[in-house]
Amino acid sequence: MSDSSTLKALGRHLFSPILAGATLRERMLACLGALIAIALTGMVCGYFFGQGPHLPLIVAPMGASAVLLFAVPASPLAQPWSIIGGNTISAMMGILAAHFIHEPIIAIGVGVSLAIGAMSFTRCLHPPGGAAALTAVLGGPAVASWGLLFPFVPVALNSCILVALGIVFHKLGRRNYPHVAVPAPVNTHQTIDPPSVTRIGFREEDVDAALAKFEETFDIDRGDLSRLLRQVEVEAAVRSHGTVSCADIMSRDVIAVGENATAEEARALLLKHNIRTLPVKDGSGRLIGTVGLRELMQAEQVAGHIVTAATAPPDAPAVSLLPVLTDGRTHAVVIVDPTGHVVGLISQTDLLSATAHMLPERTARIAA
Structure with missing residues (x-):
């Protein structure tokens, strides 16, 4: 293989998207959205509460939340309740861990562990929540001065402002957010027969069986996964018979x-x-x-x-x-x-x- 071919292959590997469906346009929109939302979130909080050691302008986990909110808005981990609930509940778990456990090494582990459990049970799993828990444990005087209010101000406040700005940004860009998965096909004739599109090909129980065999968790809504697989079937049929217009x-x-x-x-x-x-x-x-x-x-x-x-x-x-x-x-x-x-x-x-x-x-x- 020539040097030029090797460089081209390397370039394709380095710059190819790691997320399915990602495009350069989507990534540029994500950058723009994060720029606007993070700046405005900090500006709003600074305007109403001022900036000083008693209250941080914006907490660090908001940066990670912005990545999900603008780069993968269809992810279940990036939905409004996931962002607001995940960050707030996790910060509360961190506060509780720091209050009852005075050894920092143990407290940080317990805080993150409790955050994962609490987010899972409340259906608001959000990866930046782990950082919110750590911030609550190791935040220093600014966190200590607010005590049990810290999960609400500034964490919940930052999260609410960020989500509101995200909704407006995505609506202006005509993107589906909050993301709602298309419901499974139903029989419109109101009989007990399954809808015609599901009588041949895979069924919902096949999706469940495949997921069980993988024994992994995938960052995609189950309804979106079924819709994607049905569209794959259509694309395969079009490829096979696409000459007939x-x-x-x-x-x-x-x-x-x-x-x-x-x-x-x-x-x-x-x-x-x-x-x-x-x-x-x-x-x-x-x-x-x-x-x-x-x-x-x-x-x-x-x-x-x-x-x-x-x-x-x-x-x-x-x-x-x-x-x-x-x-x-x-x-x-x-x-x-x-x-x-x-x-x-x-x-x-x-x-x-x-x-x-x-x-x-x-x-x-x-x-x-």
């Missing part, structure tokens, strides 16, 4: 209705053409949404009963529509061009027929 299988003679149509006109079209989803267009022919018999049941006009449409571009892989068309709610995906005009529609039947044709092709390739 939406344009290849879509219906092009799309039955649609204008936004000013009456509900009676829309119902007549749905029944005449035996379809369940009716696209609604504006005056220029752009898609507004869709209606079905459910939306039009008690309606007089289409306007006011239009729901958001599931859409896709013509060049998208047809298999990528599987999660949408098997969610138990969506019966068709409207295919739109870059200007928002309707160019086609793919129903569950269209995708099922296309998938049936793909299977023999896949089997033939494997056999060859």
Whole structure:
């Protein structure tokens, strides 16, 4: 291997992200968020309480909390209760350890140990909490002067301000924080059958069994893990059958209705053409949404009963529509061009027929 190739390989190794899904943009946003939040947290506390030996401007564990809050905001360890509760409870454990144990070497170990136990039982595990416990044990005169109030001022106060700033920062950046894992699929028909997407492939009990065999704790919400694995299945299907696009299988003679149509006109079209989803267009022919018999049941006009449409571009892989068309709610995906005009529609039947044709092709390739 040449020297240049070796250097390139070394560079990729050194600068490749250690966290799954991390990008340069995400890391830069994390740096900016931490800069703003830590500075403002210190500024707010300094403004209201002043700066002096009686009260630290900001406690050191906030730096570690900022790393989690801005670098891995989807982590269960970085959620608001984890940050506020974890730091506060851990600081209290450190105060108690220092009060009852006068040997520092023993007190620091007991403080951190109690912090881990307390955070685990209160469902607010937060790694910087260990540092908060140590700070409470070894903090010196500033901590001693505040006694049992130290976990609340400044620890809880710092944590609350940091979390509030984090929420605002992530909202401005259109990021999901506090992070809420997507709930597991449910049967929308309210029967005891499992939802269709879980009848083939892995099930939730398979995820539990795999986690039990690893005998390790992973820094990811269990719901997020299941969602990730299901998306991996979709990506594998797209890779195998990605040559078939939406344009290849879509219906092009799309039955649609204008936004000013009456509900009676829309119902007549749905029944005449035996379809369940009716696209609604504006005056220029752009898609507004869709209606079905459910939306039009008690309606007089289409306007006011239009729901958001599931859409896709013509060049998208047809298999990528599987999660949408098997969610138990969506019966068709409207295919739109870059200007928002309707160019086609793919129903569950269209995708099922296309998938049936793909299977023999896949089997033939494997056999060859």
